[in-house]
Amino acid sequence: MSLQRSALVASGKVYRTHGISxxxxxxxxxxxxxxxxxxxxVEGCVSLGQGIPSFPTPPHILDAVCEKMKNRQDSGKYTLGPGMxxxxxxxxxxxxxxxxIGADPDREICVTVGAMEALSAAVLTLVDRGDEVILPSPNYASHIEQVLLAEGVPVFVPLSEDGWQLDVEGIRRAITPRTKAIIICSPHNPTGALFSEADLRAVADLAIQHDLVVISDETYDFLVYDxxxxxxxxxxxxxxxxxxxxxxxxxxxxMTGWRVGYVYASEGILDHLMKIHDAMAICAPTVSQYAALAALEGPQDCVAxxxxxxxxxxxxxxxxxxxxxxxxxxxKPRGAYYLMARYRKEGVDSMSFAxxxxxxxxxxTVPGSAFGPTGEGHVRMSFGGxxxxxxxxxxxxxKWLAGARF
Ligand SMILES: Cc1ncc(COP(=O)(O)O)c(C=O)c1O
Structure with missing residues (x-):
C-alpha cells in the first residue's frame, strides 16, 4: 500500500479523483x-523524520525583521517580482x-518561496510532456513529483550503494534524445553523500555534450563534515x-518556516522562469526577504x-x-543531516517497516521507497533534531527491535 493510501486509510479520507487533472x-x-x-x-512520537533543524532562527535576524516591520511601511507590501x-x-x-561568476542581480537572480518554489519553477520552465529527467537515486522525493507535475518522465540512475556515489557511466547510458535535464543535489538528501568533484565535472561534460540542463539543488551547500x-x-x-x-x-x-530561497540562472532561462514565479507566488514574502537580507549581511557564526x-x-x-x-x-554521512539505514529484514518493504x-x-522515519526505487529496503533518518x-x-x-516479530 502506498503511504498516500495508508495515510488516507488512517485518516478515513477518500480522494475524489473525478474532475481532477x-x-x-x-x-x-x-x-x-x-x-x-x-x-x-500518535501520542508521544519522537522524530527522525522531516528535516527540520532544532535550532531557532538567530536573534539578530529576528531583531532586524522586527525593526523593519515597525519602521518600514513597505514591509507589509509586495516587493518586485524577482525580489528586493x-x-x-x-x-x-x-x-x-x-x-x-559575475552574477548579475538584475538579470540572473530571483528570490523565491524557498528552494522548493525555485525547483518547481525550474522544472516547469525546462521540461515538456514526455521529456526525460535523470535523477540519481535515491533522490529527494519532491524532485520526482516536480518532474511528474511537468508531465516529464523521471529516469532513475542508482547511486552506488557502498558509498552512495554517482554512477557517471550509468548516467551516460541513461541519456536518450528525449533527455532534457539532470537534477543533482550535493550534499545529498536523503543519503548524506557528498559527490566528488571529478564525478560532478564528468556530469557537467555530459550535459554539454548532450545539450542538457543541470538543475543543481544547493540546499545543503554549507553543510559538510570532517x-x-x-x-x-x-x-x-x-x-x-x-x-x-x-x-x-x-x-x-x-529559517525553514520563513519560506525563502533563490535561484541563479542565465538571463535566457531566468526570464522564462520568472513567468512561473509570477503565476505561482508574485514574490517571496517581504518580511522573509528582510530576514534573508539580515542573514546574509549579519555575523556568520550561527552557520558554523x-x-x-x-x-x-x-x-x-x-x-x-x-x-x-x-x-x-x-x-556515514559526509554532509546534510540524513542517513539511509538499510534494515536487515528480508521481505519487509520500507513502508511497512516505517x-x-x-x-x-x-x-x-521516512520509508526509503519515497526516494525512488533504489530507496527500497531502507528508512531515512534525519539527525536535525x-x-x-x-x-x-x-x-x-x-527496544522495539529486540521484541518485534517479522
Ligand atoms: C534537497 C532539498 N531541496 C529542497 C528543499 C526545500 O527547501 P526550502 O525549505 O528552501 O524550500 C529541501 C528541504 O528539505 C531539501 O532537502
Missing part, C-alpha cells in the same frame, strides 16, 4: 510530509565572492548557460554553530546505529 492525480504529497501527518495522531533589489545585490555579492570540501557546478563557467542552481535559507540560517552541532549529532546517530549493527547497515516503527516504537531526541529515538528503536 491527470497531471495532479498522478502525483503525491511526499512521504516526508505524510509521515508527520500520520504521527500527529538590496537582497538580490547581497545574494550576487555572496555568489560572486564564492565563485567569481573538513571535506563541497564542489559546486557554480564553479564551472562552461556550464553557465545550461545551469539552474537553487539555494535555500531554510537550513543554513534555521549549526554545522558543529549537526556534525556532533551525525557522530551520535552513527555510533548508536553501529550499536545495532545486526539490524542496520549504513554509510509504519511499524511509527505505530509500535513511536519513532518517525536535538541530541536528546536522537538518543530517545535510538533507545526506542533498539
Amino acid at each position: 491527470k497531471r495532479v492525480s498522478q502525483i503525491n504529497i511526499s512521504a516526508i510530509k505524510e509521515m508527520p501527518l500520520l504521527a500527529s495522531k 533589489p538590496e537582497l538580490r545585490e547581497a545574494i550576487a555579492r555572496y555568489l560572486n565572492g564564492k565563485f567569481s 573538513g571535506l570540501k563541497h564542489f559546486s557546478f557554480m564553479s564551472l563557467p562552461e556550464l553557465k548557460d545550461r545551469l539552474v542552481a537553487t539555494f535555500s535559507f531554510s537550513k543554513k540560517y534555521a 554553530e549549526i554545522r558543529t552541532a549537526l556534525s556532533r549529532r551525525c557522530d551520535l546517530i552513527c555510533e548508536r546505529l553501529r550499536g545495532m549493527a545486526e539490524h542496520f547497515e549504513f554509510v 509504519l511499524r516503527l511509527l505505530y509500535e516504537a513511536r519513532v518517525i 536535538a541530541d536528546a531526541a536522537i538518543e530517545e529515538a535510538c533507545d526506542r528503536i533498539e
Whole structure:
C-alpha cells in the first residue's frame, strides 16, 4: 500500500479523483510530509523524520525583521517580482565572492518561496510532456513529483550503494534524445553523500555534450563534515548557460518556516522562469526577504554553530546505529543531516517497516521507497533534531527491535 493510501486509510479520507487533472492525480504529497501527518495522531512520537533543524532562527535576524516591520511601511507590501533589489545585490555579492561568476542581480537572480518554489519553477520552465529527467537515486522525493507535475518522465540512475556515489557511466547510458535535464543535489538528501568533484565535472561534460540542463539543488551547500570540501557546478563557467542552481535559507540560517530561497540562472532561462514565479507566488514574502537580507549581511557564526552541532549529532546517530549493527547497515554521512539505514529484514518493504516503527516504537522515519526505487529496503533518518531526541529515538528503536516479530 502506498503511504498516500495508508495515510488516507488512517485518516478515513477518500480522494475524489473525478474532475481532477491527470497531471495532479498522478502525483503525491511526499512521504516526508505524510509521515508527520500520520504521527500527529500518535501520542508521544519522537522524530527522525522531516528535516527540520532544532535550532531557532538567530536573534539578530529576528531583531532586524522586527525593526523593519515597525519602521518600514513597505514591509507589509509586495516587493518586485524577482525580489528586493538590496537582497538580490547581497545574494550576487555572496555568489560572486564564492565563485567569481559575475552574477548579475538584475538579470540572473530571483528570490523565491524557498528552494522548493525555485525547483518547481525550474522544472516547469525546462521540461515538456514526455521529456526525460535523470535523477540519481535515491533522490529527494519532491524532485520526482516536480518532474511528474511537468508531465516529464523521471529516469532513475542508482547511486552506488557502498558509498552512495554517482554512477557517471550509468548516467551516460541513461541519456536518450528525449533527455532534457539532470537534477543533482550535493550534499545529498536523503543519503548524506557528498559527490566528488571529478564525478560532478564528468556530469557537467555530459550535459554539454548532450545539450542538457543541470538543475543543481544547493540546499545543503554549507553543510559538510570532517573538513571535506563541497564542489559546486557554480564553479564551472562552461556550464553557465545550461545551469539552474537553487539555494535555500531554510537550513543554513534555521529559517525553514520563513519560506525563502533563490535561484541563479542565465538571463535566457531566468526570464522564462520568472513567468512561473509570477503565476505561482508574485514574490517571496517581504518580511522573509528582510530576514534573508539580515542573514546574509549579519555575523556568520550561527552557520558554523549549526554545522558543529549537526556534525556532533551525525557522530551520535552513527555510533548508536553501529550499536545495532545486526539490524542496520549504513554509510556515514559526509554532509546534510540524513542517513539511509538499510534494515536487515528480508521481505519487509520500507513502508511497512516505517509504519511499524511509527505505530509500535513511536519513532518517525521516512520509508526509503519515497526516494525512488533504489530507496527500497531502507528508512531515512534525519539527525536535525536535538541530541536528546536522537538518543530517545535510538533507545526506542533498539527496544522495539529486540521484541518485534517479522
Ligand atoms: C534537497 C532539498 N531541496 C529542497 C528543499 C526545500 O527547501 P526550502 O525549505 O528552501 O524550500 C529541501 C528541504 O528539505 C531539501 O532537502
